[in-house]
Structure formats: structure tokens, C-alpha cells
Amino acid sequence: MLVKKTVRFLPYDIAIEVEEGANLLATAMEAGVHINASCGGEGVCGKCKIILESGELESKRGASQSTEEWNLGFRLACQSQVRSDVVVRIPPESLFEKRLMRQKPPAAKLRPMPFDVAELQETGRYDPAFQKKFLTLPAPTLSDNMCDLRRLREGLKKQYRLDNITVDFALTRTLAQALREKNFEVTVTLDFAQRRSRKPRLVRVEAGDTTGHHYAIAIDIGTTTVWGQVLDLVNGTILEALGEYNAQISYGEDVISRIIYASKPEGLKRLQEVVVATINSVIQALLKKCQLTTGDISHLTLAANTTMTHLFLGVDPKYIRLAPYVPTLCAIPPVRARDLGLAVADHVFIYCLSNVSSYVGGDIVSGVLGSGMYQENKLTLYIDIGTNGEIVVGNKDWMVCAACSAGPAFEGGGIRFGMRATRGAIEDISINPETGEPMLMTIGMAKPKGICGSGLINILAALMEIGFIDPKGKFRDDLDTPHIRQGESGREYVLATAPNTQINQDIVLSEVDIDNLMRAKGAMYAGYITLLESVGLSILDLEQIILAGAFGSFINIENAITIGLMPDLPLDKFTYVGNGSLLGATMVAFSREMLEEERRVAQMMTNFELSETPSFMDHYMAALFLPHTKKEYFPNVMARLAGFGKK
Amino acid sequence: MLVKKTVRFLPYDIAIEVEEGANLLATAMEAGVHINASCGGEGVCGKCKIILESGELESKRGASQSTEEWNLGFRLACQSQVRSDVVVRIPPESLFEKRLMRQKPPAAKLRPMPFDVAELQETGRYDPAFQKKFLTLPAPTLSDNMCDLRRLREGLKKQYRLDNITVDFALTRTLAQALREKNFEVTVTLDFAQRRSRKPRLVRVEAGDTTGHHYAIAIDIGTTTVWGQVLDLVNGTILEALGEYNAQISYGEDVISRIIYASKPEGLKRLQEVVVATINSVIQALLKKCQLTTGDISHLTLAANTTMTHLFLGVDPKYIRLAPYVPTLCAIPPVRARDLGLAVADHVFIYCLSNVSSYVGGDIVSGVLGSGMYQENKLTLYIDIGTNGEIVVGNKDWMVCAACSAGPAFEGGGIRFGMRATRGAIEDISINPETGEPMLMTIGMAKPKGICGSGLINILAALMEIGFIDPKGKFRDDLDTPHIRQGESGREYVLATAPNTQINQDIVLSEVDIDNLMRAKGAMYAGYITLLESVGLSILDLEQIILAGAFGSFINIENAITIGLMPDLPLDKFTYVGNGSLLGATMVAFSREMLEEERRVAQMMTNFELSETPSFMDHYMAALFLPHTKKEYFPNVMARLAGFGKK
Numbered sequence A, B: 001m002l003v004k005k006t007v008r009f010l011p012y013d014i015a016i017e018v019e020e021g022a023n024l025l026a027t028a029m030e031a032g033v034h035i036n037a038s039c040g041g042e043g044v045c046g047k048c049k050i051i052l053e054s055g056e057l058e059s060k061r062g063a064s065q066s067t068e069e070w071n072l073g074f075r076l077a078c079q080s081q082v083r084s085d086v087v088v089r090i091p092p093e094s095l096f097e098k099r100l101m102r103q104k105p106p107a108a109k110l111r112p113m114p115f116d117v118a119e120l121q122e123t124g125r126y127d128p129a130f131q132k133k134f135l136t137l138p139a140p141t142l143s144d145n146m147c148d149l150r151r152l153r154e155g156l157k158k159q160y161r162l163d164n165i166t167v168d169f170a171l172t173r174t175l176a177q178a179l180r181e182k183n184f185e186v187t188v189t190l191d192f193a194q195r196r197s198r199k200p201r202l203v204r205v206e207a208g209d210t211t212g213h214h215y216a217i218a219i220d221i222g223t224t225t226v227w228g229q230v231l232d233l234v235n236g237t238i239l240e241a242l243g244e245y246n247a248q249i250s251y252g253e254d255v256i257s258r259i260i261y262a263s264k265p266e267g268l269k270r271l272q273e274v275v276v277a278t279i280n281s282v283i284q285a286l287l288k289k290c291q292l293t294t295g296d297i298s299h300l301t302l303a304a305n306t307t308m309t310h311l312f313l314g315v316d317p318k319y320i321r322l323a324p325y326v327p328t329l330c331a332i333p334p335v336r337a338r339d340l341g342l343a344v345a346d347h348v349f350i351y352c353l354s355n356v357s358s359y360v361g362g363d364i365v366s367g368v369l370g371s372g373m374y375q376e377n378k379l380t381l382y383i384d385i386g387t388n389g390e391i392v393v394g395n396k397d398w399m400v401c402a403a404c405s406a407g408p409a410f411e412g413g414g415i416r417f418g419m420r421a422t423r424g425a426i427e428d429i430s431i432n433p434e435t436g437e438p439m440l441m442t443i444g445m446a447k448p449k450g451i452c453g454s455g456l457i458n459i460l461a462a463l464m465e466i467g468f469i470d471p472k473g474k475f476r477d478d479l480d481t482p483h484i485r486q487g488e489s490g491r492e493y494v495l496a497t498a499p500n501t502q503i504n505q506d507i508v509l510s511e512v513d514i515d516n517l518m519r520a521k522g523a524m525y526a527g528y529i530t531l532l533e534s535v536g537l538s539i540l541d542l543e544q545i546i547l548a549g550a551f552g553s554f555i556n557i558e559n560a561i562t563i564g565l566m567p568d569l570p571l572d573k574f575t576y577v578g579n580g581s582l583l584g585a586t587m588v589a590f591s592r593e594m595l596e597e598e599r600r601v602a603q604m605m606t607n608f609e610l611s612e613t614p615s616f617m618d619h620y621m622a623a624l625f626l627p628h629t630k631k632e633y634f635p636n637v638m639a640r641l642a643g644f645g646k647k
Helices: A022-032 A067-071 A117-122 A146-161 A170-181 A245-250 A255-262 A267-290 A308-314 A360-372 A453-465 A511-534 A550-556 A556-562 A580-590 A590-604 A615-621 A635-643 B023-033 B067-071 B119-123 B148-160 B169-181 B245-252 B255-262 B266-291 B306-313 B362-370 B453-465 B510-532 B550-554 B556-561 B578-588 B590-605 B614-622 B634-644
Strands: A004-010 A014-018 A051-056 A057-058 A074-076 A079-084 A086-087 A129-137 A185-191 A201-207 A217-219 A225-232 A236-245 A297-303 A349-352 A379-385 A387-395 A399-404 A425-431 A437-442 A484-487 A490-496 A507-510 A544-548 A574-578 A604-609 B004-010 B014-019 B049-054 B058-059 B074-076 B080-082 B086-089 B130-136 B185-191 B200-209 B215-221 B223-234 B235-247 B299-305 B349-352 B380-385 B387-396 B399-404 B424-432 B436-443 B485-486 B492-495 B507-512 B542-549 B575-579 B605-607
Touching: A004 A022, A004 B542, A014 A022, A022 A079, A022 A267, A022 A437, A051 A507, A057 A225, A067 A074, A067 A086, A067 A590, A067 B266, A086 B074, A086 B200, A086 B245, A117 A580, A129 A146, A129 A297, A129 A604, A146 A185, A170 A201, A170 A453, A170 B306, A201 A297, A217 A308, A217 A580, A225 A267, A225 A574, A225 A580, A236 A267, A245 A267, A245 A308, A255 A267, A255 A308, A267 A308, A267 A580, A267 B485, A297 A308, A297 A360, A308 A349, A308 B169, A349 A507, A349 B614, A360 A387, A360 A544, A360 A580, A379 A511, A379 A550, A379 B148, A387 A511, A399 A511, A425 A453, A437 A490, A437 B086, A453 A490, A453 A507, A453 A511, A484 B058, A484 B148, A490 A511, A507 A511, A511 B245, A544 A550, A544 A615, A550 A574, A550 B058, A574 A580, A580 A590, A590 B074, A635 B255, B004 B023, B014 B023, B023 B436, B058 B074, B067 B074, B067 B614, B086 B255, B119 B306, B130 B299, B148 B169, B148 B200, B169 B200, B200 B299, B215 B266, B215 B578, B223 B266, B223 B578, B235 B266, B245 B255, B245 B266, B245 B550, B255 B306, B266 B306, B299 B362, B299 B387, B306 B349, B306 B362, B362 B387, B362 B542, B362 B578, B362 B590, B362 B605, B380 B510, B387 B510, B399 B510, B424 B453, B424 B492, B436 B492, B453 B507, B453 B550, B453 B590, B492 B510, B507 B510, B510 B550, B510 B605, B510 B614, B542 B578, B550 B575, B556 B634, B575 B578, B578 B590, B590 B605
Parallel strands: A004 A086, A217 A297, A297 A349, A379 A544, A399 A604, A544 A574, B004 B086, B215 B299, B299 B349, B380 B542, B399 B605, B542 B575
Antiparallel strands: A004 A014, A051 A074, A051 A086, A057 A079, A129 A185, A185 A201, A217 A225, A225 A236, A379 A387, A387 A399, A425 A437, A484 A490, A490 A507, B004 B014, B049 B074, B049 B086, B058 B080, B130 B185, B185 B200, B215 B223, B223 B235, B380 B387, B387 B399, B424 B436, B485 B492, B492 B507
């Protein structure tokens, strides 16, 4: 059970409840209380001093702190953990006017859309495509000596009314033994996937009753990371999940460079093998964690973008890259996992989610499925921002989709100090509007190393809110703060100076970086508009927005709206699904209906090639502003910006 | 064109037409003219002298022949070939009374039941399950950039109204290339097997129009020999056929010894691998003969007995041998040929004919299918005599079947000088009833080495006809001929003396050998009776008898009837199908309907375990006579024997 403590910040008199042990700097950030802090929480810069007025903090003493200071109650916020209800005071050097404080809603208010097997069960959709059935068969006699396989078929007919099944050849090699091991009591595993169009398929026979022991693994191949999770098919729970870097990274960071590598001699083979090696490693680690063996897994489900799917299958993705951008296959026949090199039992097939087009892949279809968007009445916008951005607009009746060449800015690409969301990445900020002094939060509270995607959004929003940059993304030249200076490529905001970083360089955000961010967010926003226009609708018609991707879970929605990356709609219309790709792969393993639906859903999604849609470029140009040329799209942001900022 | 010549034998004045170049001894045997001959045609014994009265013979001079004799027109029949119409005289020492001469009908009178594609075509059944279709697809554009696979599907829908097909994953790896190689003109191969219950399956895509180039291979795995034949699916012809010894022979001659070997460590694996190696060798030789490559073959069909089928599939046949004699599988799912180690293209599946029971296998189902028995109105008896004997009785409405533990006597097993039907095997005989002097025909006209199955039947029949043996299979003790003597195991008939053989031993047929032959034929005959009785019918109700197996093609039916192996019915009720197993495998490759029917046909065949049928033993005991205890079953034989024989 979590023990809650109250932290009260003076002189603002803002109180917040946090878990015991919470870091005080993080607590201040969450409460919207600014404390200067440049080193990300390592205790190096010594700026985040507060005074403990009452209660107990567990604090490490900063290197530069005197005994006198310590005895007076000065603590470094970043080095302090909350142990009881406490009252702390922000000293004058860190103060700024209360009216300027950000009224950022806690991230927790964003409604998550978690996996919910209870709901599946309630709606009768918890019905895995692979099912085990226990059979008690009569032992053969001279007057009843039909072959083992037929005995099994007759048993299925009598005990479960299952007639007309197909048999996976592989199982016949162990059938005689399995039947006789426990006196003709066996458990069979049946594949009911696509039952409407195909016969159930008998894939495994085990001696005795093993119906209580039945698992699958769902896999998501991301361009960067491969995720897997073990699913208990008996009670519909997720046992374990873990991810590893996709070993293909050594052959190129993005899909295009991998497609190019695949065209080299043996390149495709190599890429296929290394991603399979990663998946095998994930599977092995998962099985170990759950104390299962490969034999316990009845099937695999997988979702990935179109290029990743092709590479995984060993199908050359060459034409994905060349106009007119034609993938080889969208709907993927079930494939025997062993044939692809996966280290699972012989009978295991892998079910890959369908792609829509070259740049809208099975990962998006999976998210549309897993998030339930395909059954929504509400007009929904589904957004997955990763190396690229994919957008789906629609509801249960129709869907249009597109990929945005947003570029990798939100993953730190093309940004001078951009980086992935790993330890030392600046992920949140508060800026003192008087002094320009930042309060930085880094991942792992390490000294800053760079800026991750959500950090970029938050920094840009903070700079906008305090009026340091204008709608064109340029720094104002009338500011009296040492944090804005002329750099190599235009003006820049200094987030941390060399001594306070891991890289011994000043970490800055420049106007060039901001330009890149504007292009990325502009492409996404232009995508929404273009897709909506294609069906005669506008942003204001949207009733729901679903964010997918790890990015979607970490993003500060309000800031994303502020910079014009997300539509300016009430926050309660936003939900996030986390890794939508993995979610959908899990759902189809748990729900036969969804597995059967997935091809239909993919085919329902009409693909737009935005680069070929004339209006897209106009919308894109209009979106190259902060938040947007058309202020009417962002009424709430405009109101807020007017309220904040320099007087 | 064959040139026919007339050969007239004096003093009998029997004339026969033969092809130019025919061997004179063989011609005499065919005409039913006895000439003493002990060395099988090698010119060693010098007994087969005849006098050339007119016409031209091409003769080699025998080693023992004097110039004087030669000049007088004496020739060795076995060393002479017919070059013109000739008249030859049998010298007195070879003569026997004309009335004793065998009135054996030429073997050619037995009606063959050949493969007949014309008939298939007439009845609309020439319709291979695998078909090629040529497609001209629109090249993709930016406004029409669906994936390659869907483009193909749309093409099939538009051009051939083929919707809802499944796709063999393997082809997707070459799809993009195949489509683009000849500007989106492609030929697809579709699998329509089991179309009633399954969707058509797309198995291959080739660039351009290859519809004129489409082949399959039908395979028969015999316990002794593996046969294959290449089928041209475009016009329904058999291009080439050939056989090789099943390399499993090194691990046991019969199915039982192989089942035992399979139970040893690695034994099953070894047997699976060696039979696959034999099949691969057959396939390779066939492809070479036809100048084809593995890529030209779209599918394989295969028939074999139950044990051979299990071993080929790598399924342990252990329980076939143990009561209650349960095979693991009868109906066999299509298997990817590569998975079994067959050296064919990735997309090739092998379709194995269904087994009925442990000892009535796919080879018999294949013959029942290929011979058309399953569509017959006539009450038919289908007999396959090989290492074991299998029997099917029935018609299009019902069938009962059984395996007879006839033993390998008809393949030479258990007979002192028994051997397979290879060079040097005595295959036919005529015996001078006065002197007991034999006229031997051997395979390849080589010096005798032993006696093959058809030879055993002919010798036994000849000994019966001239009255040398009684109905119990014992030699009469009142005969004044040096050819019958007391041997190590009872009396024996001397076929050839040591100097005239390849083995430097006298070749004999003993009473022990005859006992074994009687047991073998008795088991078969008791099988017919038992099966017929099980459905309330008798031998006399039979309207047709189909003989299968190489043995069936070589057997002298009248002699087989004489010894009681075949029912005593008019010869025009008998037909032979040769290798019924290979025939059926070919038929199912040519006829989708038959491929779809085969499981039904196998399931229609009710199996009897004769050893468990009480009446079988009575019928068996009754059949241990020559021809049979119940003379009324053999009216024609009894009449003939009464007419022949010693006065």
C-alpha cells in the first residue's frame, strides 16, 4: 500500500500529495512550483536550495553546501526525499510571481486506455483463437482399431461437436506416444483463427489434462525496440513484458536506411536474422521470467510497421521506398514460426497484423484494433508519433490514414542536443520568466546529457509561455537574460552550462532546432487537417484523440497542444494507449473475433499519400507557426499565452 | 512398325505369329510347344535342338554342336531368332503327345486396364488439382498503390472470378520480383485440392506466361521398389517412369523388420532419410530424362502401404505391429515436401493417399481409385499380391478389405530356390509328361539361378497338370523319371542340374516348397471367401477381378487358377492394372475430383482383421489343397486336370 505525504510549498502555499520517498524537486515540478535547477538533479549546480520548515526530509548534503547553511535548514531539493508531511520554503532567488506559475494539470489526468480483459469477458470477446480441449478417448481394441488420428477426430466430434478440422502434420509424429502416455487421455490445442473462412486446425496433442497451462506471446517489432509479452490464455492476463533494442539498429537507424541495407548482397538475410535473434532473445528472457518452456507457447502474434514486417518475413522491402511505394504484402498469411528461425516449438504459427500501405503498417492497425477505435461511434483521431508519425481518422464505419514524414525530431533526431529518452535526457522544465533561470528534470535525475522528445516539447512550450520566442520560432532580442545568447546558428537558449552536464558542453536549444521542431509538428498537424478535409470534416469535429507510442505515454499533452503538435481540444478528449502495437497484438491473441477482424479493419483504412495530396503542402506551410498561422484553431492556447508572458 | 513372322512347329503343326527377331524357344513356349530345355536359354545344356526346315533363323552355334549337325539344319532354339516365316521340326527326343499339350491362352488375352486420360477427359474428370492461370495486371501508380499481393488477388478476381484464396507464404518472398520481371504479366499456380472444404491456395507466381509448362510427379513407395513418373499436367500425359530399389532394404526385407528397426535409437530417422534419398534419386533421374528442373514441378502425389507411409513421414509405425494393430494416421494432411527432406521447390506439397488400416494402405486405396473399382457397378475383387497380399471386395456402394498374411512365397521368400523376378529367374516351364524333362524359360534367357513368383505358379501348375503331384502337394511315388527324387526334405522335382545353373547346384522344387506355396495361396483364397461371406456373397457372385502389382502383370492367370490362387472364373472377368499404387497416384494428380474422393474411398473400405475372423481359419484349412478341398469351387480346373494328366 502506498503511503501518501503532503508537501506544502511556501510562500506560494501550494500543497500536493505525493508518495513517501518522492524526490522533492520532482514534487515541485509536479505541483507547478518553480525552483531553479540546472544539473538535472545530481546536486552539482547547487541551485535548487529550499528551506525545510517542518517535517522530515531525507537529504544528501550538496558538495558546495556549508555546515552553517545545512543547520539553517537549507536543503537541495534534488537531493531530498519526502519522509513525512513537510513544509518547505522557496528562497527569494528561486521565486517568481505566483500569477505566472504554470497551471499545468497533473499528467495523471490524461485518461489511459489500459488493456482490460474484464471488458473483453463482459462483451463475450475473451475467446482466444487457440484453445485447449481435454479428451478422454476409448483405448483401441481389435474390434475398434481405427487409426490414432481418427480416434482423436471422433473424440472431438463426440465430446465437443467439433467436426471437419484440419490437422497440422507436425503433431502426427508424437501422436501415438501422446495418446498412450496417459491411457488415451489427452489435451489438444486447436486453432480457431479465421474460423469463418477456414476449418479449425489441430496443432498439438499432449498427454493428460494440461488445459490449465496455456500461453501465447505477443510481439511488437519497433524500428528501435522489440517488445514482447507473455499472455496467460487460461485467465487472460499479461504475465510479463520486456523490450530489447532491435539489433537491426547497427544497420541503420530508420526504415529507409534498413531498406537500403537490405538491397546489399545478403543484406536482407542479415536483417532478417538479426531481428529474429532479437525476438528469440526477448522470448527466452520472457520464458525464463515466467518459468515456462518453449513447449508451453501455442502461438505468437506480431505487429510491426510495414518495413519491419517485410524484413522480419525475409521479404525484400525494396519497393516500399520507391514511388509509387508498393509493399509486397499487407495481409500476411500465418507463417510457421520455425520457418522464420524463431526458437519455438514446431507447431507454433505466427500471426502478423496486416499492413495498410508502405508507411501505415501493422503496428497502426494493431493500435486501431487494440484501442477499440474500430468499434467507436465517436469521430476519433489516432496518433502514433515515433520515428515517423502515423495518423488515423475515423470511427467504426470508415477510416482514413496517412503517414507523416514528420522526421525523427520528436525522438531527438535533427536536434543538436536531441537524444532518446534515456538516463540524463532533459524531460521537463520550468523557466523563471524574470530571470530565464531553468528548473530541469532529467530522466534518472542524472546530470543532463541532451534533450528527449517530450523534453523538447516542454521546453518549447515553456519558452512560448513566458514569451521568449515569437510565433515564428525566433527568440526575442529584447530580453535581459544570460540564458539567451547568440550561438553558431542563430540565437539559443542555454539549458545547462558545461560544468553541470555529462558532456562538458553547454546544452542549448537553438532557433535551428526550433525550426526543425516546427516542421515536425507542422507535418503532423497538416496531416490531421488534410485527412479530415478529405472526408469533409474539421478539427472541431473530433470527439476523441488516442495517443499511441511510448512517446504518447510521456508527452505533456497541454504542452503538445501549446506548440501546435496536438489539436487544441479539451483534455478529456485525449486518451493514451501506450504501445498500441503491442496492445493490439495482445488483443488478437485473447480475442478470436479481433484476430478475424484485423484484415477487415486494415482494408477499411483508406490510405492517403500526403505527399501526393495537393492541399497537404498548404496546410503544412500554415502550420509552420507557433502554435499555428490560423489562431482560431488554438483558442485555448491563445488565451493562455495572452494571460502569461511578459506584461 | 512391328513386322510379324509366322513360325510353324512340326510335327504338331502349330503356327504362331511373332515379331521379327523373336527368340525361338520363347516362341515355342508361347505357342504351348514343349522343347526340352534346362539351361534357361544360354545354349549350355544343348537340349533344345530343333531342325530348321524352311525360312531363316539367326542362330548361334552351340558349344557342343558338331558341324555335321549344323549342316543338317539342327539349331538350338534358345540360340535362334526368327528372321522370316519359318518351319521348324521338334526332334523325337523332345516330343510329347499333342493331346497333352497345354492349351495355355496367350498372356496378352488378359485385358489390361491402362491409364486413359482420354476417358478422364470425356467424363470431365481431367482437371488437375493444380492449375496455372495467366494474369495481366495493371502496373501500380501513386493513385493505385495497393500491395503486390492484393494486386494479384484483385487480378484473380477480375480475370478468373477467383475470390477468397489462401496464399502460401513462401511465394511472397519472390512476388515483387516476379511481378516486375515481365511488366506485371505473371502466371500463378493454384492448388484446388479439397476445394469443397478449403479455399484454393496460391502456391507459386512466375514472370510471364508459363501456362504451357506444368508438371507433377507421382510416386509409389513399395517395400522393395520406389517408382516415380513425371506427369505433364498441360495435356495429361505420362512423360517418363522409372523405379529404384528402396534403400530401406538394407534395414530389413519386409515391413515387420523395418518396424523393428525403426524402434532402435535413430532407427526411424534413418529409415525416413534413406527412403527420401531414394525418392530424391528417382526424382532427379526423372527430371534429367525429361530435361526439367525441380522448379517445374508443382506438386507430388504419393501412395504406399501403411508402414511405408509412416516411415516416409517420419511417424513411428510401432503400433502397426502390435495388437490391436493401430496406425497413427490414415488420412494424411498435405505436407510441405521440403519439410520431409525432398529436393523439390519450396512451394511443393506432397499429397499422400490415405491408408485404411495397418495392413491395407494407401497403395491399395490408390489402386481401388486408379482402377476405377470405386465407381464400378460390378461386384469386383481387387487383388494385390506382393510381399503380402491385400484384397478388396465390393463396388461403388460398399467395399470390404483385408490383408492376408500370405507371406513372401510369391516373391520367392521361404522357397529354397526362390528369388525375385530378376535375370536368371525361371519364369515359365513346360514339362514332358512322358519323360519329366522340363523346358525352362528364364528372365533374360540366362542360365537359371532360382525361381521367381510367377515361375513357382507355372511350375506347380505344370506338375499338377501332368499329374506328378497329388491334391495334397505330394509327388507321386510311382513315377519313372530321374527328374523326381528324394531330397533332403522330402521328394523334389529337379528343374536344372548344377552344370546348367549359375549357382552350381541342382535347382529343385521340393515338397516343403510346395507346402509353403499352398499356405500362401490358401491364405489368399481363404481371404476372398471370408470377405465375400462377411457380406453374404460367394465366389460365384464375382463379376470382375482386378490384379494389381508387378506380379499381377506377369502372372499366368490360368496357372494361378489351377493352383487355387485365383478363383476359377472365366478369363474375361480378369483385368490387370500393373502398379495400381502408381496408377492411383497419377490419377489423383490428373483429377481433382479423384483427389477429393480419395479420403471418402478409404473410409468406405471396411477393414477386416482376418486373424480375428473365426471363419477365416476354416477357409484357410480348406484351401490347403491343390486346387482346393471343395472341388466345386474349381469346376474348370477339375475338368482340365481330368483331361490332362497320366492316363
